[in-house]
Amino acid sequence: MRVVLAYSGGLDTTVATKWLQERYGAEVITVTVDVGQGEDFEEIRERALGSGASKHYFIDGKERFLKEYVSMCIKANGLYEGAYPLSSALSRPLIAEEVAKIALREDADAVAHGCTGKGNDQVRFDVTFQAVAPGLKIIAPVREWNMSRDKEIEYALEKGLPIKVKESRFSIDENLWGRSIEAGELEDPWAEPPREAFKYVAPLEDAPDEPEEVTIGFREGVPTSLNGEEKSLGEIIGELNRIGGRHGFGVIDHIEDRIVGLKSREVYEAPAALLLIMAHRDLEKMVLGRRLLDFKAEVERLWANMVYSGLWKDPLMDALHAFINQTQQNVNGEVRIKLYKGSAKVVGRRAEKPLYSPELITYTSRSVFDQRAGEAFSKLWGLETMLSRIKHKTEEKLSAKP
Numbered sequence: 001m002r003v004v005l006a007y008s009g010g011l012d013t014t015v016a017t018k019w020l021q022e023r024y025g026a027e028v029i030t031v032t033v034d035v036g037q038g039e040d041f042e043e044i045r046e047r048a049l050g051s052g053a054s055k056h057y058f059i060d061g062k063e064r065f066l067k068e069y070v071s072m073c074i075k076a077n078g079l080y081e082g083a084y085p086l087s088s089a090l091s092r093p094l095i096a097e098e099v100a101k102i103a104l105r106e107d108a109d110a111v112a113h114g115c116t117g118k119g120n121d122q123v124r125f126d127v128t129f130q131a132v133a134p135g136l137k138i139i140a141p142v143r144e145w146n147m148s149r150d151k152e153i154e155y156a157l158e159k160g161l162p163i164k165v166k167e168s169r170f171s172i173d174e175n176l177w178g179r180s181i182e183a184g185e186l187e188d189p190w191a192e193p194p195r196e197a198f199k200y201v202a203p204l205e206d207a208p209d210e211p212e213e214v215t216i217g218f219r220e221g222v223p224t225s226l227n228g229e230e231k232s233l234g235e236i237i238g239e240l241n242r243i244g245g246r247h248g249f250g251v252i253d254h255i256e257d258r259i260v261g262l263k264s265r266e267v268y269e270a271p272a273a274l275l276l277i278m279a280h281r282d283l284e285k286m287v288l289g290r291r292l293l294d295f296k297a298e299v300e301r302l303w304a305n306m307v308y309s310g311l312w313k314d315p316l317m318d319a320l321h322a323f324i325n326q327t328q329q330n331v332n333g334e335v336r337i338k339l340y341k342g343s344a345k346v347v348g349r350r351a352e353k354p355l356y357s358p359e360l361i362t363y364t365s366r367s368v369f370d371q372r373a374g375e376a377f378s379k380l381w382g383l384e385t386m387l388s389r390i391k392h393k394t395e396e397k398l399s400a401k402p
Helices: 011-024 041-050 062-075 087-105 121-132 141-145 149-159 233-246 271-287 290-308 315-327 373-381 383-400
Strands: 002-006 027-034 055-060 110-112 137-139 171-175 178-182 212-219 222-226 251-257 263-269 333-340 343-351
Touching: 002 011, 002 087, 011 027, 011 041, 011 110, 011 141, 011 149, 027 041, 027 087, 041 055, 062 087, 062 222, 062 233, 062 271, 062 315, 087 110, 087 121, 087 171, 087 178, 087 290, 121 137, 212 233, 212 271, 222 233, 222 271, 233 271, 271 290, 271 333, 271 343, 290 315, 373 383
Parallel strands: 002 027, 002 110, 027 055, 110 137
Antiparallel strands: 171 178, 178 263, 212 222, 212 333, 251 263, 333 343
16 A cells, blocks of 8 residues: 655654554655745655655645745735634645645555644645545544554654654744644633744834834735835745734734634734735725625635635635636735834825725815715615605504504
8 A cells, every 4th residue: 555645744744654554554655845834854854764754755835835825815815714814724735735646646545644633734635635636545644543642752752753852832833924833831712822932023022112114016916026126925925024023013813713613722923924915905995896895805705714624626716716816907006014013004005096086085176076966866875765764654653543
């Protein structure tokens, strides 16, 4: 039996490599996909081979992640439950697809992942595996063995596996779009996250005493410049993480509803993601009409729920992407944001083709709006309300007669 395993290099997947060999007598091929997690990938390769993998693949997925996933998240103003910018959730279908493609190339019998049975990632991997390689068996060792972390470490030490026993007390998942931070004292929703949990975001007391402005330029809904200088999306995200972080901006700490029905306390840091979505949403208000904005808000909510739920490959997602991309043709312009002591607010915006018209909206003598039109508009606008009230009052009078 040949199994291709999505390999992160952590405790779960390192133990899973050996466990698959013993439990299934399998040849294990490992695959690591780089989505900007900042790991030592040569060390990960050595760990995979040291755990018994017959072959290890490394795939650089950063550019694809930015182009196909992060860009769409910005255009969709993607925030799950209005808070989470979907950093980890966005990366899972890409990773799972790359793993499934290797499995098909290697003529494997099964694909595997290191997700637990109580989290969201198991669904994201399972659904994507089913969509890309429906004929392959899916194995989830952590679900099958039901080991605790202590038992996993004991197993790894017994088998001589190359693990890092002294790791952070937090469980960290990082990519280009953000960091998720779990475990340790964060499992207590009353406990404040300690400063050592964060990589980008400084404590407020260490933030600069002077505000700082950034100007973000967009072309068809995608960021293309920062402070007037053309940059790649990856460069913009990197700089905004640093700028937002040093001003103490970019932490999300909320109670989240998982796919499986559990509520969890989730802590994220994503300065760039929050700033870009804030700026993009504001620019859209300049160029999209009210009815389109209202409908797009419903599409955005559905889009975020589907990403979170692992349904990137669902046909409905293709339809939502088509609609979202159609709305972005004129989302071209710039947005100014001011950062100060943990806060960020839009202080200016301009668009190439705005629906905003100074000549119509101004209250000065330069106005070209004929205010006399307002009287007829108000009468027609309130006609239904007036007729309803008149009808109801008539009925009340009739019913009140003896």
